[in-house]
Amino acid sequence: MFVDAHTHHFVSNYSTVELLRKEGYTAVYILAYIPVKPLYHTTLVDLFRWLVEVEPMRFKELGIKVCVGVGIHPRNIPHFGLAQLLESMEEFVARADFIGEVGLEVGSVEEVEVLSEMLRLAERLDKPLIIHTPRREKELILKKLRDVLESSSIQLDRVVVDHASYELIEEFIELGTFIGLTVQPGKLSVNQLINLVVKHPELIELGMVNSDCGRDPSDPLAVKLSYEGLVKADINVSGALKLVRDNALRFTGLK
């Protein structure tokens, strides 16, 4: 029933995965990210192997489908070996379902170059792509991101720009991409999500609710709780399901 379109569940324990199944989750999207800047590019190579080769099996045992993303998060650009990492990306992207998590954190020249390379790879290998936006300086970074997207020829319906904020929702909608609506402490609350959907009904076609659940505080059931809140607030069931399932499936082509 539910699809969580942005998680880092590879660090979640087995009980959490069992809980997801019990509560009606049919698919989760797992994105590459580690909380330290890697010294060497091979750290990320092993992370990608973990995600692509091992993690889907753990979820399959419990009947949950996994969509795996690989990519270079702006906080994960390695100190050494970026060129080699970029060379090996093609192999892993080809084996993954999408590219992510990629994006801009402070908007440095290096970050823009890495993101542009990820966009080129997405186009070349025909993979969708999930873009992170930071908590700090979101407005400024969003402008930079818009420039990067405009200088790329990627189709906008192949892109999610994630972690939309309550205050900047109009700027997010103007991008013309799918919009990630992360319900998590420090990002959106369920009430803010409901208000956004009521004020901007176009989000029903563009929004993807997610938990960003991983090592930071987050409710693994945020997508389900959002659905229940939306329906209680009189958003019709088919609209609410687009936000918590159908838009995510449309984005990856998962059936």
Ligand SMILES: [Zn+2]
């Ligand atoms: Zn994330």
